[in-house]
Amino acid sequence: MNKIIVGLSGGVDSSTAAAILHHQGYQVEGLTLWLMKGKGQCCSEGMVDAAYICEQLDIPHHIVDTRNLFQANIVDYLVTGYSAGITPLPCSQCNKTVKFGPMLAYGREKLGIDKIATGHYARLDYDSKSDRYLLKRAIDRNKDQSYFLYDLTQYLLAGSVFPLGEMVKSETRRIAAEYGLKTADKPESQDLCLVESSGSMRAFLDKYITPHQGEIVDREGRVLGRHDGVHHYTIGQRKGLGVSAPHPLYVIDLDPAMNKVIVGDRDSATKMESTVKLVNWVSIAPPSTSIRAEVQVRYRSLPVAANIIPLGVNEEKPQDGFRVKLIFEEAVFGITPGQAAVWYEGDILLGGGIIENEK
Numbered sequence: 001m002n003k004i005i006v007g008l009s010g011g012v013d014s015s016t017a018a019a020i021l022h023h024q025g026y027q028v029e030g031l032t033l034w035l036m037k038g039k040g041q042c043c044s045e046g047m048v049d050a051a052y053i054c055e056q057l058d059i060p061h062h063i064v065d066t067r068n069l070f071q072a073n074i075v076d077y078l079v080t081g082y083s084a085g086i087t088p089l090p091c092s093q094c095n096k097t098v099k100f101g102p103m104l105a106y107g108r109e110k111l112g113i114d115k116i117a118t119g120h121y122a123r124l125d126y127d128s129k130s131d132r133y134l135l136k137r138a139i140d141r142n143k144d145q146s147y148f149l150y151d152l153t154q155y156l157l158a159g160s161v162f163p164l165g166e167m168v169k170s171e172t173r174r175i176a177a178e179y180g181l182k183t184a185d186k187p188e189s190q191d192l193c194l195v196e197s198s199g200s201m202r203a204f205l206d207k208y209i210t211p212h213q214g215e216i217v218d219r220e221g222r223v224l225g226r227h228d229g230v231h232h233y234t235i236g237q238r239k240g241l242g243v244s245a246p247h248p249l250y251v252i253d254l255d256p257a258m259n260k261v262i263v264g265d266r267d268s269a270t271k272m273e274s275t276v277k278l279v280n281w282v283s284i285a286p287p288s289t290s291i292r293a294e295v296q297v298r299y300r301s302l303p304v305a306a307n308i309i310p311l312g313v314n315e316e317k318p319q320d321g322f323r324v325k326l327i328f329e330e331a332v333f334g335i336t337p338g339q340a341a342v343w344y345e346g347d348i349l350l351g352g353g354i355i356e357n358e359k
């Protein structure tokens, strides 16, 4: 019988993924990563619900303590990034280095199982011509999580299954209720598990970074107000600036060295170009000439057509990996260093990387 591990967070999606595979005849084993202390789904609360689901399905449950790995790869990564005035994206980093990589390794080495399933909303195909796994958007565009999976390697995709990719969320809940799963009515988790654990991103960051008050200035250096710590702000932010002006003001730059938040009008928070580092080519091999695709610069932003010019690896800065230049066909608002730019052709995710800080 086919054996498979399901990554169980204690939420409705992964519970339903496990139940579907179990009822399809797979020999399912649940695996929960203990990610951090505190309140929320990555913490002990999630483990208890995950254990309950394994009891309901009568399947084994493994819990792996990955708190140190999560601290090093996610918490420290966030704190270093925010301290440097960028807005890192933790979820794609977490998927690659904390979840898929270690779960697959645990399955292969400890359990002799070489497939993992998760409750992510995304689809996967294998293209025999190119011998590549193609990552695709989920059918449910509102739940699509392919953006957060752009950094998975072909090796990791080869070992992954996404049973919910063809379903809309209401179907997931219906199936969960049909199977009588305890998590069927569990509320949606927040986009960021860290936020859930501390109450807010601000509260989470303040545990690690001492807030220093400073000036909010315009591009000409005129002082318009005061901020309560550069790490509380992100590029494109409008709300919470506490500055009154005749027209709306947005954060257009962060200068942690000078302890300044720089603001401007909406136009000055838009760009026609950007560079991206640490690119992972997913569904296609790295191109040698430019390609045209639809680029998303944030999880919820609308895709914008762009030319993607491969820059390759700079031998003087190999740590930046493969780089590309994006030339957008229209001005894009709120391009934020540290977030991912992910490009698609139709539903197919071609590749993605981290938006550079071009200062």
Ligand SMILES: Nc1ncnc2c1ncn2[C@@H]1O[C@H](COP(=O)(O)OP(=O)(O)OP(=O)(O)O)[C@@H](O)[C@H]1O
Pocket: 006, 007, 008, 009, 010, 011, 012, 013, 014, 015, 031, 032, 033, 034, 035, 041, 042, 046, 099, 117, 118, 119, 120, 188, 189, 193
């Ligand atoms: N702590 C964990 N241990 C194992 N797998 C996890 C863990 N957290 C998340 N996952 C897996 O990653 C998937 C996506 O996680 P995400 O945090 O985005 O939750 P979600 O979309 O709200 O799903 P769920 O309803 O299952 O919590 C989950 O469905 C699950 O399969």
